[in-house]
Amino acid sequence: MDRPFTFINSAMSADGKISTKERKQVRISGDVDFDRMDELRATSDAIMVGIGTVLADDPSLTVKSEARRAARKNKGADENPVRIVIDSKGRTPLDADIFIKGEGKRVVAVSGSAPADKVEELQQKALVIRTGDDQVDLCALMKELNSMGIKRLMVEGGATLNWAMLSNGLVDEVYSFVGNLLIGGASAPTLVDGSGFAESDILSLELMSMEKMDEGVLLKWAVINTG
Ligand SMILES: NC(=O)c1ccc[n+]([C@@H]2O[C@H](COP(=O)([O-])OP(=O)(O)OC[C@H]3O[C@@H](n4cnc5c(N)ncnc54)[C@H](O)[C@@H]3O)[C@@H](O)[C@H]2O)c1
């Protein structure tokens, strides 16, 4: 396989929403699930999010546990995994938390449609990888990440990036915490948005495990027939 082993980790409401219709973040996970997510971050080579998530949530994507950061350091790695933003048009704010908080490498993946002056500014903060004309070419990007030594990649959403990764056959497993709340709203982001699969292309999953966690349930799925 010339791409990293890749999993999506997400938290959704009982009706499948990952935030409100205003794209406002909701606390879906309990403490146990957040700690599990931290462990996943600490054991990944890189974490990837879409620009929509950066603009909506301004996440830092750092490992929160000091002990886990120290364990990474002991193994000769940076305290935090490589933080990657999928940002076709180079819209990542230069003061985003992803740049300000925590040590470690950052990658901003842009396309040919990103303005040259913004790309230059982003290059002061991150390694900028350019693929695709109008949108990031995720398949080409994954090959490049693999050749950089990224073998285990965590995708933390949002809805559009999840769709783009899944529909390009780039995801091996999906971990979904289902919380005890209903968010509603036809336009609220779900675990997988985008344009949706044609009936003949719908992805099949194999249930790997289910576990009661906090006030919800953690479902782990393997994606069948990834590329
Ligand atoms: N509950 C959770 O686990 C969780 C996790 C992450 C985000 N979220 C929520 O998700 C929402 C953001 O999701 P979203 O769908 O708006 O944005 P997103 O984070 O999925 O980013 C999507 C953007 O990525 C860009 N992009 C670049 N190249 C692309 C490509 N090849 N294919 C597709 N997109 C490409 C596009 O500009 C697109 O608009 C926020 O409300 C956030 O709070 C929830």
Ligand SMILES: Nc1nc(=O)c(N)c(NC[C@H](O)[C@H](O)[C@H](O)COP(=O)(O)O)[nH]1
């Ligand atoms: N696992 C999870 N459970 C939730 O209940 C929730 N709202 C998110 N939302 C994901 C979102 O992208 C967050 O913004 C980052 O998880 C924040 O990451 P930081 O703390 O800034 O490192 N994720």
